[in-house]
Amino acid sequence: MDVGFILTNAIVLACIYGTLAIGLSITWSSVGLINLGYGFIFALSGYGAWLASQYISTNGVVVLTAGVLTGALGGLLVCALAFIPIHDKPNFTVRGLIATLAISLIGTQALLYVFGPRSKNLPDIFGFWKINLAGIVLTSDKIGNVVVSIVVVTAVLLWMRSSRRGLEIRAMMMNPHAASIVGIGVRKTGFYVMAITGGLAGLAAVLLSQTYYISPFGGLAPMIKGVSIALCGGLGSVRGAVIAAIILGLNEALTARLLGGQYVLITQFILIILILLVRPRGIAGILDRAREA
Amino acid sequence: MTGHIWRNPLYFWGVEGAEKEVPSIPHKSPQDVWDETTTSKAPMLPVGRLRYYYKWPGHGGLTWPRFRYWGTRRRALNIRSVYNPKTMRLEKTIVDKRPIWWVLGLLAFMLAPLVMPTSFQNTLLTAGATFSIYAAINLCWMLIIGTAGIYSLASYAVVGAAAFGTSWLSINLGLPWWALPLVGAGIGLVFGMIIAVPAIRLDGFYYALLTIGLNELCRVYTLQSKQFGSSTGGLYGADTYIPQGWDQYDQSLLAYYACFGVMLAGLALYRFIDGRRLGRILKMAPEKREAFAEATGVDFRRARIWVFVISSIGLGFIGGFYAAHYRGVSFSIFSFDTVLLGLAMLVIGGIGRAEGAVVGTAIVILLDKVLLSTGPLRLILIGLIMLGVVLFLKGGLFGIKAQFRAWRDKKKSERRSMRAEKGGEMLPEEATETKDKDLLYWRRYDKMQREFLKTVISPELIEEHRKKPLGQHSEPLERLLLYFRRAPQNDKYAIVAVEPFKAYRIVALSGQRGVAPRIVEDKIYTSTDEAYHGVFLRRVQDLLES
Known part of the structure; x- marks a missing residue:
């Protein structure tokens, strides 16, 4: 239990949960949907990756791709069920929230029904090696997790910044009504957004499965972590999510070191409540009003 | 049509150019168009137009004293009692029947153990x-x-x-x-x-x-x-x-x-x-x-x-x-699925009403307990119901009535707007904006008149006019010409003499002082009568097109 070990752990978890938080954040700010089916997408893509490793190949790239693709598929499913039918109806935000919760209920129970309650584990996709960096031992999965998540999230953010589709998504984030007026299809963009954020959930699922097992309800805890980070950073802000991920990761590492592992969630929620009481829209949320419509 | 003739009364007075008999059309009453327009074409179905309330009879002078809960002004039932002005009888209406349903439901729940089959009793x-x-x-x-x-x-x-x-x-x-x-x-x-x-x-x-x-x-x-x-x-x-x-x-x-x-x-x-x-x-x-x-x-x-x-x-x-x-x-009270099931109960019943909470709970608990043997499938079923309710219903099961009424009202107004006739009559929005309400009735009358005049136009009348554009005409043609003559100056047809007694041409007046008439067509008529008939034909054409 040395500081280096805890710190590296915290950084790894912060990267993975940060990925989830950015996915949730983008979903909320562009299509206005709080995707509480994210835990289901997470678990689903874990199972997708597991199926790929069982029937196709245990190659890391294949497993990772399968997880991301399944996640994107799950995102499309959620979009088709919870966004497309009701996005122009009254009370969309509340109904969307409840619809994603219903999808989460259906999906996790369906996974339980199909795959059974026994948890699965994925092959080590980054191989087995370790390096010793100034007394801190870094294993392959930690380095792999951090590098892959940072690379993919950076790639997604760059794509959003430079491509035509990314421009559409950013326009939706700024003002969905104006975006639809200038000819950006709300439904089409919704599908893009949900596919990308689903893919991010799939990525996080495969990366986290290097540490934890895959189970039907395994997506809940990561989703809640991701939600907490997204909340704390301010929904809709990528930069805030990064800052919040670092703060909460540090808090987790420090609490585990100073107080003990069972107090992690308590201190985390006290911290989140304190941050939100000071800044009700999160660290980077400067908007006075919540996103409407 | 054929065989009808109009006898010219002026013939017997020896008026110049008056023919004794002119082929014409049978008489058509303007009343028919009026009746056609003013009758309602809305299908009057026997149900669904008004809310149906059973009218309870009143008891003499007991209209006003009612039971109230002690210390409040609340009544056990919201009863409206009014005298029916037609029958002069007191009629009582239970406006809100929910307390009755509540009492019946709770009584049934209370008495249910008496009728439970012994095998399932526990x-x-x-x-x-x-x-x-x-x-x-x-x-x-x-x-x-x-x-x-x-x-x-x-x-x-x-x-x-x-x-x-x-x-x-x-x-x-x-x-x-x-x-x-x-x-x-x-x-x-x-x-x-x-x-x-x-x-x-x-x-x-x-x-x-x-x-x-x-x-x-x-x-x-x-x-x-x-x-x-x-x-x-x-x-x-x-x-x-x-x-x-x-x-x-x-x-x-x-x-x-x-x-x-x-x-x-x-x-x-x-x-x-x-x-x-x-x-x-x-x-x-x-x-x-x-x-x-x-x-x-x-x-x-x-x-x-x-x-x-x-x-x-x-x-x-x-x-x-x-x-x-x-x-x-047990720990399961904190599990996410418990929260989800609880939310499913609220959502299925309808958020914001007590009966929604209770009936939604009953539905979910029933599914949960009855289908216990199916394992995860029952939760999937509950989730599907929840999803369906969220996607299709605004206020859960107990919101169905209001939602159905809103939908029916929407459909009603859609049909009403489809029935609304245009062409001369003002649209409702336009009508409210118009200062001169007389215009509304004038337009309606004008439309009916045009409807009627369209029915009288026939080859006989055109032939009659061609023969003699001026002077006494048969009754239907006279009506037609009177209508044409009464048209406003704006865009009214006229003839100009390009060369007197030799060449005439049809123009349309601008209706504004100082603005020259515009030339309608290039055709040159050789006489005034021919030009008058040309104007007549144009007007008939415009009438039929309107």
Whole structure:
């Protein structure tokens, strides 16, 4: 239990949960949907990756791709069920929230029904090696997790910044009504957004499965972590999510070191409540009003 | 058509050029068009137009004295009694029948153990008790979600915390069963205060997400701590109100009625919060309308804290009762699926009404208990129902009536707008904007006149006009020409002499002084009569096209 070990752990978890938080954040700010089916997408893509490793190949790239693709598929499913039918109806935000919760209920129970309650584990996709960096031992999965998540999230953010589709998504984030007026299809963009954020959930699922097992309800805890980070950073802000991920990761590492592992969630929620009481829209949320419509 | 003739009365007076008989068309009455226009073409179906209320007869002078609950102005039933002006009889209408349904439903629930089949008796009694407890929890939760409009998902966390706290106290300090709900209420109060604090600052989804997190926090905390029984899957062994010496059936029956009592208490609490001052204030200040509420002098923050505190005390009480009922509590009360099922109960029934909470609970508990053998499939089914309700219904099952009425009204107005005739008549929006309302009636009359004149145009009339554009004409042609002559100056046809007695041409007047007429066509007519007939044909053409 040395500081280096805890710190590296915290950084790894912060990267993975940060990925989830950015996915949730983008979903909320562009299509206005709080995707509480994210835990289901997470678990689903874990199972997708597991199926790929069982029937196709245990190659890391294949497993990772399968997880991301399944996640994107799950995102499309959620979009088709919870966004497309009701996005122009009254009370969309509340109904969307409840619809994603219903999808989460259906999906996790369906996974339980199909795959059974026994948890699965994925092959080590980054191989087995370790390096010793100034007394801190870094294993392959930690380095792999951090590098892959940072690379993919950076790639997604760059794509959003430079491509035509990314421009559409950013326009939706700024003002969905104006975006639809200038000819950006709300439904089409919704599908893009949900596919990308689903893919991010799939990525996080495969990366986290290097540490934890895959189970039907395994997506809940990561989703809640991701939600907490997204909340704390301010929904809709990528930069805030990064800052919040670092703060909460540090808090987790420090609490585990100073107080003990069972107090992690308590201190985390006290911290989140304190941050939100000071800044009700999160660290980077400067908007006075919540996103409407 | 053929064979009809018009006899020229001027012929006998020896007027020049007057023919004795002119071929014409049979008489057509302008009244027909009038009747056609003014009759309603809306299909009058015998049902569905008005709401149907049974009219109870009144009793002489007993119109005004009615039963009222003591100390209030409330009546048991909202009855409207009026004298029917046609029959001169007193008619009483029950405006709101919900109290009747409530009483019948609760009576049925109370008497249900008498008619339960003996083979299922135990299962049904247990299911009934579970239903009552969950209904009571959902009623308290509905106060927060429905009345206050705050999406708090931590209600089961409050119940669970109270249940765990009281179970622990009962096991370790030997707290008797009757103290458990009271202590639970105290724990609920503390918890309610804690979760009410963020609700002042946060809104909507921030709060929903935070409360999910709190729920998860409780789950993980109890799961990890030894004193809350992380090894046994829960905390068991609390004191119970059910005497262990009784036989199984009596125990179940007692539990059934005790839980029923808790549900009644929950209903009373809902009624007293939702239907009174606090509920009114909260419903007036939903999310995103706080600014308006504040401007009118409503202290919505205090109201929100109050509703949180009151409903949390209720939830804590139920939590203590839960511990005393089940002799303990398991971790599953904190699980995400419990929250989801609870939310499914509220959503299926309809958010914002007590009957929604109770009936939704009944549906979900029934599915949950009846299909227990199917495993995860029953939860999938419940999830599908929830998804369907969210996607298709606005207010759950109890909102169907209002939604259907709104849909029917929409369809009605669509059909009405399809029936509305255009062409001369003003559209409703246009009509309200017009200053000169006389114009509306003039347009309507003008349209009817044109409708009628279209029917009289025939080859005979055109031939008659061609022969003699000026002078006395047959009756239908005379009507037609009078209409044409009365047209406004604007765009009225006229003829100009290009070369007198040799060449004429048709022009249209501008209707404005100083603006020259425009030339309509290039055709040159050689005589005035021919030019008059040309104008006539154009006007007939325009009339038929209008």
